[in-house]
Amino acid sequence: MANIRALRFHAKNDVRVEDVTIQACGNDDVRVKIAYCGICGTDVHEYLGGPIFPPQPGQSNPHTGAELPVVMGHEMSGTIVEVGSNISQVKVGQNVAINPSMDDRHHGKERCVTCESGRPNICKNWACYGLSAHGGGFADEIVVRAVSCIPLPKGVSLKVGALAEPLAVASHMIRISGFKKGQDAVILGAGPIGLSLLLLLKSRGARKVIISEVTELRSRQAEKFGADLVVNPLAKSPDGDNFDTWNPVLDAMHGIIVDGADIVFDATGIQSTMDTAMAVVKPGGIVFNVAIHEKPLLINPNSFSFKEVKLMGGICYTNEDFEDVLEDLASGKMAAEDMITSIVPLEKAIQGGFLELIHNRAEHVKILIQPSKSAHQV
Ligand SMILES: [Zn+2]
Incomplete structure (x- = not known):
């Protein structure tokens, strides 16, 4: 099986950019080629003092089954490159933002009372791509449930699309x-x-x-x-x-x-x-x-x-919050792109991303990782 490059959390102070096996795209899944993925304060907390959200050593996440090391990154935008056989709501070639929050729907479970009330962000079976699941955004690609994809409207670039997650919070x-x-x-x-x-x-x-x-x-x-x-x-x-x-x-x-x-x-x-x-x-x-x-x-x-x-x-967001934000971004009223203070290739994510945010925090708002600019591809 082919490999992709990904940044994985192994332990506190131990994250590595390495080759990982690509995941299969299931019937309800889509494969997204990552364009950009922002580094969140949460990622830095994990690097300095984790695992907080990722599984503990020797254990697996009870909802996703993920074990260490896990691929990090949850503020993603990208392009759909493959869709599962059950999927008709999105298609190959579409640019999307990804809502990394996982709930009953992602685990093939009946929706709980909280999810039914429109609040899947506080589902008791909550997990998150890029922290406690298989796959994250600091990688060439990710396989996610189609329900996690929110198409980018006309006028919203992939770069700005990576800001949809912090804006959705x-x-x-x-x-x-x-x-x-x-x-x-x-x-x-x-x-x-x-x-x-x-x-x-x-x-x-x-x-x-x-x-x-x-x-x-x-x-x-x-x-x-x-x-x-x-x-x-x-x-x-x-x-x-x-x-x-x-x-x-x-x-x-x-x-x-x-x-x-x-x-x-x-x-x-x-x-x-x-x-x-x-x-x-x-x-x-x-x-x-x-x-x-x-x-x-x-x-x-x-x-x-x-x-x-x-x-x-409050915590996180729902797909509705992503849709609201993307509508605001498409209107052109917000200069959100100015939040991006640096864009770094995946291979330099630790030095130019994590360590930069730790040592030069006052000089940055948002650093994006751009996997396609990685050394192995250019
Ligand atoms: Zn639920």
Whole structure:
């Protein structure tokens, strides 16, 4: 059987670009030649401290049967090169984004109550291509269920298509937060998800969006993406007040957002961002956790009781969120491509991708891996 090149997670600090055997394309599957695949913060977490989502050594994922090493990469776009005999909804030659989230449908199971209610992203049988399944996007190709493919509309390039996944995360959070046109929002953190939230909120009619961000590059990017104000949360009080009595984000909001934000998205996930979220949300507003936390936080429940604040969280996306995002991208209203700070061939994915994000984090928003530019093919 022929081989493809793929980047696989073996263990913490041990990911390798190597030859792997190609997978068979089953009756309900499609084979997609990967064009681009973004490196996610999750991938970096796995590299530094995993396996978190991949199977543990000597074990297999209970839903997919995958064992270490697993092919990484879950922010993919590509072109369909083969379809299974049951497939008619997509065809060879079509460019697609891939929703890497797997649920009952992918495992040939009856759909559970959660999936039936339209929330397969929180299915108890959840797994993910590129983390806990056979196949991922840091590879020449992947075999996925046809249901995982969302065709790219006219005007959306394969390069931009690889941004559909991080944008779909943001779109999902906005959707379930109940955001309405004309509302004000504060976003804490301008990483890929924070910037995605900003782009989508502005394109969907937010009145004012304020961003809190520490790094220079991301602050400038937030300004470029239409933030009404970018605040450095480490700014010092002009009067020498300390953080207990003076909050830079709350202070900067005056005159822009009156009485607090309708929704505060925490895309950082540390104690100070949670404290800031509670301080800047309006009475009756929403504090929405988008971040993955490395440790628990202290929250005084009085802070949401006294303001009747709703505390919410969300994870991943559904195909509907991918479709919404691709529609926004096709409209040309969002300069999403500016999020891409580097494109690296697969053979250089570790040095130019993973290590670059670890050592030069402040200089990057999104790095894409481009398998077809790999050394063995050029
Ligand atoms: Zn389910």
